[in-house]
Amino acid sequence: MALEFKKVTAVVSEQMTVEDAEILLDWLIKHPRGRINLSACTHLHAANLQVLMAARPRISAWPRHAPLAAWIKAALTP
């Protein structure tokens, strides 16, 4: 499990798998103002990227892993 939920923030650790997408989506539906902390994330499966793009949550921290951050930023801030 790469997701840890703290009140209004979901903290992502390391790798988000394809299964996590469903969990992330559920949580975002229940928490429309939820934030995502991606700082520890090293990779997320494309399904998660898709969920993030559809939900556009606030990102409280971008991944420290620069190439990943660049792509996610491009996807979420066109």
Place this chain on the structure above:
Amino acid sequence: MNPLLDQFITEGRDILQTIGERLLQLEDTPDDSALMGELFRLVHTLKGNSGLFDLPEMTRVLHAAEDLMDAVRDGRRPFDRPVADRLLEAMDFVLALIDEIGDSAEAAPPNTARHANDALELANALRGLLAAAQATTPTATETEPAATPAPSPAPAAMPLEALPSRIQQELTQRLEAGEPLCWLTYEPEEECFFKGEDPFHQILQLGEPCWRRVSSREDWPPLAELDAYRCILRFEAILNTPAEALHEHFRYIPEQVRIIPLQPPAPTSASSSEPPPDAETTWSFNVVLEAQREILGLTDNPPWLSGRLRAVATTLEAAFASIGQVVERDALEQALHSADASHSSQPLLNWLDEQQRRGDTQLPTAASPPGAPAEDIAPPPEAQEPQEPIKFGRRAEDRLAGHTLKVDQAKVDRLMNLIGEMVVTKNALPYLANRAEEVFGTRELAREIKAQYGIINRIAEEMQDAIMQIRMMPVSFVLQRFPRLVRDTARKLGKEVRLVMEGESTEADKNIIEALADPLVHIVRNSLDHGLESPAERSAAGKPTEGRLTISARQESDRVVIEISDDGRGIDPDRIRRKAYERGLIGEPELERLTDQEAINLVFAAGFSTAEQVSDLSGRGVGMDVVRNAIACVNGAVELHSQLGQGTRLRLSLPLSMAVTNVMIIESAGQRFGVPMDRVAETVRVARNDIRTIKRRLTTVLRGRLVPLVTLNDLLALTIEQVPNDDDEFAVLVVRIGADHLGIIVDDCRETVDIILKPLGGVLAGLGGYAGSALLGDGSVLLVLNPRELL
């Protein structure tokens, strides 16, 4: 049906037949490599054909079969019994699909998605045999080209102009510095997540791009409706990576990516009066140029190098011309000449570099997508799709299909069964009315029930009619195969035949139409084989050398009538008499007595075949009796007329629909039976005194005609006397058997009812004399007699 689909079906059937034959041969000679090669090629060809249509199930199975055959051909897997079995099984599946497509009579192939599971299982079984042989090949799902011709990513023009000018400048500089920049568009297929793919991972592996964009191919739905596992992402990037490397990276999913090498921008071409090339042209130009570069990059030196180089030169000249650039022929000729002389591509490569560097080229980077305004950052999807230069049948017809609803046959059948039960159930109401009156003495209620019954009856009949209409299909469905069949058969027999078909749009119930197919083929073959003469024989008889075969269909009241006539030699009644006598079908007295027409009708007798010699067409004496029985099965009748030397005419008359049967209920030996009304000519009462015995057979005279009589109890082998009424009159049911009438003495004739006739099943199925059974409104079961078989 569109001609391409038609061709596909015809060729498919041929190929499948050959595959079947070759597989069986290969079982005998498993080491025959030529046979093996042919088998592989056949499967391969069929797979290629299926790919032209949207038939993912068929393609999937054929693809697996092809892979297996490939392994067998290369000796990676022995050809053994399991391989043959699996392949035969797979080909049966494919044939069934082809038949289904052939049967659909639609312009576009029908959706075969419901066979998806079978296809998957078959493909897995085939690949299972493969996997046992070699564990190292990439898995099926990876290498399999998308079974559905996946919609290729739209070859949009690159809206580089739409990019921020800072990035444009940077790109220009890098291009001028010679960096191999490529524009990549990657649209992962929707189901890719289920195949274990992670497109984002693919993208991240490419390294840092100069520019990137991630977007969705559709608008995002509200979050609650989002399907997280249906991928609708689009990745775009401009990368400092050679096109070949990108192609290699995406080699398993080439149909999901578009890779366009960028070239440095140039001043707009002033020399050309041509309009700027459109997106598709530019794209094609780039692809062709890239290919020529790759060819020129080859370092081998084969004997055909000179020709290859000349072809490249021709191609380059054409490609530049296609975007409105006329190249200097002299320079190209010179480059070609020195390349040829030095056995090296380098001079041509130099020429190409020069040609591109000179910037004469109308550049892709300057091209706007057709019809899209330049400031349009993300062109709307329809603008991304290049204007289709040609319209192709399939798509256009798909759109036209909008007014027609395609319904699964099973659903219509269910409706049919339901209305059948409704008809039966409504028949309970008159019983109920009678009981109301007789048992409970409420005449008022009985009348009301009868009135309601009248209304329900009318609605039920209309519903039945409406459902029947759905099942109607044109006779052309079975006739369409005849032009080919007649042509091929006639050719085989060395005869000249013109086929004339009339009334192909006449409609009848699907079951009737289907029941017609085999008898018709047989009749037509008979006609070609025995009826029509050879050209020489015809001209000797003073006829045109080309024989004429006519198949006409029309509706006559509630029946559909099909006539097959030829202008051939006709049937010789004397020869029939002789043959029938020789075969013991008739005795000496009949030999004299039979009229010509009666003699001709003998061809319907079981075991009669007029063929002088067994021909490979009509086979061994499968005669007209088979035809007559097949037609009789759907309550049809056959009449044969023939004029010696003039020709033969067969007239098939069939009901328009066979779903509901009107039967008369009769009583005999204390039981009730049904007799189909279309067999009943009339019902009469015959006084005991009017029944005579002539030659030990019961007869009576009806309207001046002698009618033979039989008792039903005799026919049913019951040793019970028929019961007359109080006036000592017997109830007689006069039935038609062919052209004859026969009186069947029963105890009583009752009302007629509509029933849904169900064939007898189980142990009873073999019981002759019964057409089937039906459920009556009062819940009892009625056995329906088949007078023809009873006799």
Place this chain on the structure above:
Amino acid sequence: MKRILVIDDAATVRLYHRSILEELGFEVTEAVNGLEALERVAEGDFDLYLVDINMPKLDGYGFLRELRGKDMPQAPAIMVSTEAGANDQKLAFLSGANLYIVKPVRPERLASHVLTLLGMTPNGRGAPS
């Protein structure tokens, strides 16, 4: 009129290509294998070849090698394959193909390449009636 030789053992594929090419106004000749294609080539020049790979008697590669070995005008050739492998493409190019495309080819895509290889300008490309 430009003449195109369509070489494929599958009648369905030939019909498919023919219908696209004829709609563009080209004259189409068919051959069912490489040997027959060489016979057609001996009878007259073509402006473009559409070549299948797998064929009986003489396959597409063999045909191209023979063709490119001839001392005659060398028209562009498109190799039409069912495989998307990089190896097949290389083999096609080595044998003398100028373009390698994978079946099933979308009509508009094929049209585009054919027009490019025949040097038809955008003006010449308009939508045929």
